[in-house]
Amino acid sequence: MCIQPYASNVCSPLPTGSFRSENEVNPTDNLDFRHHNYKDMRQMMKVINEECPNITRIYNIGKSSAGLKMYAMEISDNPGNTRQVMSSSSTGEPEFRYTAGLHGNEALGRELLLLLMQFMCKEYNENNPRVRRLVEGVRIHLVPSLNPDAYELAYEMGSEMGNWGLGHWTEEGYDIFQNFPDLNSVLWGAEDRGWVPRIVPNHHIPLPENFLNGSVAMETKAIINWMERTPFVLGANLQGGEKVVAYPFDMQRPPKATGTLGSRRELRPGVNHEMNEETWARMQRQNGDALRETSDDTMFRWLAMSYAHSHLTMTETQRGSCHTDDISGGQGIINRASWKPVVGSMNDFSYLHTNCFELSVFLGCDKFPHESELPLEWENNREALLSFIEQVHRGIKGIVRDMEGKPLANATISVDGVKHDVKTAAAGDYWRLLNPGEYRVTARVDGHTLQTRLCIVGYDSGATPCSFTLAKSNWDRIKQIMVLHGKRPIRLVTKAPPRVGSDISGGSVGSVDTTKTGATGGISANSHNAERLRRLRVMRLRKMHQQRLRYNFSTTTPVATTTTTAAPTTTAELETESTTSWYDSWFPVESSYTEPIPAEVFTEIQESEPTQDYTFEYKFEDY
Numbered sequence: 001m002c003i004q005p006y007a008s009n010v011c012s013p014l015p016t017g018s019f020r021s022e023n024e025v026n027p028t029d030n031l032d033f034r035h036h037n038y039k040d041m042r043q044m045m046k047v048i049n050e051e052c053p054n055i056t057r058i059y060n061i062g063k064s065s066a067g068l069k070m071y072a073m074e075i076s077d078n079p080g081n082t083r084q085v086m087s088s089s090s091t092g093e094p095e096f097r098y099t100a101g102l103h104g105n106e107a108l109g110r111e112l113l114l115l116l117m118q119f120m121c122k123e124y125n126e127n128n129p130r131v132r133r134l135v136e137g138v139r140i141h142l143v144p145s146l147n148p149d150a151y152e153l154a155y156e157m158g159s160e161m162g163n164w165g166l167g168h169w170t171e172e173g174y175d176i177f178q179n180f181p182d183l184n185s186v187l188w189g190a191e192d193r194g195w196v197p198r199i200v201p202n203h204h205i206p207l208p209e210n211f212l213n214g215s216v217a218m219e220t221k222a223i224i225n226w227m228e229r230t231p232f233v234l235g236a237n238l239q240g241g242e243k244v245v246a247y248p249f250d251m252q253r254p255p256k257a258t259g260t261l262g263s264r265r266e267l268r269p270g271v272n273h274e275m276n277e278e279t280w281a282r283m284q285r286q287n288g289d290a291l292r293e294t295s296d297d298t299m300f301r302w303l304a305m306s307y308a309h310s311h312l313t314m315t316e317t318q319r320g321s322c323h324t325d326d327i328s329g330g331q332g333i334i335n336r337a338s339w340k341p342v343v344g345s346m347n348d349f350s351y352l353h354t355n356c357f358e359l360s361v362f363l364g365c366d367k368f369p370h371e372s373e374l375p376l377e378w379e380n381n382r383e384a385l386l387s388f389i390e391q392v393h394r395g396i397k398g399i400v401r402d403m404e405g406k407p408l409a410n411a412t413i414s415v416d417g418v419k420h421d422v423k424t425a426a427a428g429d430y431w432r433l434l435n436p437g438e439y440r441v442t443a444r445v446d447g448h449t450l451q452t453r454l455c456i457v458g459y460d461s462g463a464t465p466c467s468f469t470l471a472k473s474n475w476d477r478i479k480q481i482m483v484l485h486g487k488r489p490i491r492l493v494t495k496a497p498p499r500v501g502s503d504i505s506g507g508s509v510g511s512v513d514t515t516k517t518g519a520t521g522g523i524s525a526n527s528h529n530a531e532r533l534r535r536l537r538v539m540r541l542r543k544m545h546q547q548r549l550r551y552n553f554s555t556t557t558p559v560a561t562t563t564t565t566a567a568p569t570t571t572a573e574l575e576t577e578s579t580t581s582w583y584d585s586w587f588p589v590e591s592s593y594t595e596p597i598p599a600e601v602f603t604e605i606q607e608s609e610p611t612q613d614y615t616f617e618y619k620f621e622d623y
Contacts, residue, residue: 102177
């Protein structure tokens with residue numbers, strides 16, 4: 001037997017007199033089974049890229065607080081930054097990510113991702129059909145170290161001398177996994193008030209104001225920017241210290257406020273407002289899983305099982321877990337909030353701020369296993385790592401376009417019965433992870449009429465195509481009008497019907513065409529002129545009423561009865577009406593009195609003194 005390092009033709013025999021550990025296995029893959037510090041990791045990634053330049057690309061997502069780059073490798077048949085839809089009927093490739101090293105002392109995840117890079121490059125060149133399908137159908141992003149500063153500290157001490165917490169935090173003292181904004185409280189608070197989704201969306205919840213200016217690690221900022229610019233569909237972060245797959249929610253949701261109890265406080269005056277642990281536990285049991293389940297709980301459970309049940313030993317829990325009795329019920333999976341709840345986790349943030357479904361894979365009890373154990377760990381995890389990537393094709397996929405065939409970015413994809421939406425990428429394509437079944441799926445985007453389809457997800461591999469073509473709606477034109485008129489709400493105005501009246505001199509006036517514009521009446525094109533005419537009409541009615549009272553005369557020609565919509569009597573009221581009422585029209589309201597005003601009457605009205613107020617009835621139309 002000999003040891004043949006990766007990318008080397010030299011075979012080194014085992015030292016004479018050495019003997020095997022009971023955990024030692026013969027590695028079936030010709031890979032480099034050793035721990036890599038920052039320099040070695042960078043060199044290894046460079047070697048892989050040189051051997052497979054057509055399917056790999058190295059880039060960095062940011063820098064640590066000490067200035068070390070956070071390297072990532074993209075594996076795809078078309079590596080690069082440009083994402084595009086391949087044709088009119090097929091989408092591009094979904095984005096997938098594996099990350100490791102959130103805690104620097106949890107070294108196994110780092111080495112597994114380096115081994116995965118080597119394996120995929122080697123097997124692709126050897127025409128492994130499964131690996132080729134993955135490379136050609138998914139854009140895979142592998143980040144072996146999100147906390148390179150802390151890993152260097154743990155690496156210097158080694159696997160035997162390091163303690164449980166050495167290298168866990170960043171140089172600035174942050175736990176990266178728990179350093180993300182708490183969007184859970186935003187969503188749950190809005191749900192309790194009935195604001196979702198009318199005011200607060202159930203997806204892509206924006207970052208809290210000034211969050212990035214607060215206590216946030218540089219590494220966390222880099223990860224958030226990476227998440228926002230890459231439309232990931234599925235991902236997992238590799239951690240250590242336990243052997244289980246944990247799925248969201250990671251944060252424990254407090255129970256809704258009922259008559260006497262709030263989230264963790266009693267609302268009755270004069271009573272101790274701190275809820276004791278016994279009461280809290282009782283309320284947890286009463287509310288059950290509703291306090292910690294996502295809207296995609298069944299999907300998350302399947303994703304977790306796809307890894308745990310493909311792992312060679314993760315479901316062998318008959319001897320308990322690393323620290324206690326079996327926490328997973330023999331399944332190897334657990335809801336994080338029911339196990340060790342945390343606030344501001346990377347998984348919850350990914351689910352609520354982006355399209356990506358993310359889980360945490362705890363690889364084993366030993367955070368920093370000895371080098372001799374790496375071949376065994378690779379054998380245990382290899383199938384699970386590949387199987388989990390393949391889950392990115394589970395559910396539906398499609399493209400949202402307009403009638404002209406142009407892709408529509410940021411279109412919202414909703415599934416009936418699932419209170420969590422996703423959005424299309426810049427190329428108009430989307431992936432929505434769903435378990436087998438029939439779903440009513442709706443696509444909507446501003447300026448277009450929404451469309452609903454029945455999409456069926458089967459048990460066969462591959463996502464079901466479910467594309468949409470949306471027609472433009474009148475809202476495009478309405479929004480243009482809104483911009484021109486100060487974004488005030490629109491009230492539809494019904495034109496006054498033609499009527500017969502009489503002029504001031506008593507002469508008969510025939511039918512008046514209310515569609516005319518200009519100085520003779522009707523709807524003026526200029527809102528200022530319309531307001532001026534309306535004021536003149538009010539003054540004229542007052543003048544006529546005053547003359548009748550003064551001379552006590554009755555007209556010989558009957559005057560048609562006119563129902564007058566209330567009008568303000570002072571300039572201040574006129575200004576208030578035009579600026580403060582949210583339901584005011586953006587268009588000039590057509591006057592119901594549209595007879596031409598003779599020049600002599602106009603002069604008389606202008607020269608007349610102010611008259612006493614006349615009581616008008618105000619009538620507000622529903623919006």
